[in-house]
Amino acid sequence: MTTLLLVDDQVLVRSGLRMMLSVHPDLEVIGEASNGAEAVTLARELTPDVVLMDLDMPVMDGVEATGRLTADDFTADPDYTVKVLVLTGLGDDEHVFSALRAGASGFVLKDAAPTELTEAIGCVARGNGYLAPAVTPGVIAGIVTRPTPATGPVAGVLDRLTAREREILVLMAHGLTNEEIATRLHLAMATVKTHVCRVIMRLEVHDRTQAVVVAYQNKLVVPGGQRPERDSG
Incomplete structure (x- = not known):
């Protein structure tokens, strides 16, 4: 069973995600947060396997929250590592690079099919990375064209x-x-x-x-x- 923490400032988005993911026998939503600061607090309390993280939020955005969640000193348990899967409508290259540099293990757009989201969750939960097909060309192009x-x-x-x-x-x-x-x-x-x-x-x-x-x-x-x-x- 993979446990999840949902992080999004929109209640309807969180509710929709919870309903969609609850039908999957191997996934369990154990908490919800409306901003990055809440996510950091709840992740420390609940130790979810994967955090589904929005980027554009008040108080603390998803990039900063991701950086805190993936920092070495986030937890004293050496065998617990927070895995962050970004789920956002912001698919431009800069947001993708910022999220990955902060320590995110994957990136999925909100218009993705439910099967893609569950596949991405599974990949990240197993310790692998996942990049949505829609953003992969931009990431590759950025790596090729930037210093x-x-x-x-x-x-x-x-x-x-x-x-x-x-x-x-x-x-x-x-x-x-x-x-x-x-x-x-x-x-x-x-x-x-x-x-x-x-x-x-x-x-x-x-x-x-x-x-x-x-x-x-x-x-x-x-x-x-x-x-x-x-x-x-």
């Missing part, structure tokens, strides 16, 4: 990562698998997958390999550097 880490070193690009994400990127760059990273850091496999997904999205690259390229281009690791020792237990 990005995929084409060379970019000052401050690694500042987008949390301390835990940097640590995981270093291990990725040294060739450790997700299973090896989970063992070394004493984390659940799903937690590692979520962190890897966020590293890829925050760095605006296509895959794990490009994320490793970023690590070397920006001297987070150096060729021939000492490989981190694996835990024996």
Whole structure:
């Protein structure tokens, strides 16, 4: 069962989502918030598996709330990582990039079919990323046309990562698998997958390999550097 927190400033939107998702046997809505500040508070109390996050809200918008929810210090439990799936009507490239940089694991537009939404929830809950087909071309185009880490070193690009994400990127760059990273850091496999997904999205690259390229281009690791020792237990 995947537990959900719905975050939207419009009551009718939240009610409609609750009704639609309640018929799915593997999904359970455990809370609702009308702005980002409420979302942060409720997520800490309820520990949902996935937060469905609107972007344009009063008090605290969805981008800021996402950044707080995905910060390393959000929870003291190393095996609990908040997964944020943005659900919004704002599909322009800047909103997409802002949400992904803040740590969102996926992005779906509000006019998506119910099947697409449930598919996206499932992907994010499993620790993977999801980008709506409608926004994927814009994201790819942005990566190609902007000065990005995929084409060379970019000052401050690694500042987008949390301390835990940097640590995981270093291990990725040294060739450790997700299973090896989970063992070394004493984390659940799903937690590692979520962190890897966020590293890829925050760095605006296509895959794990490009994320490793970023690590070397920006001297987070150096060729021939000492490989981190694996835990024996």
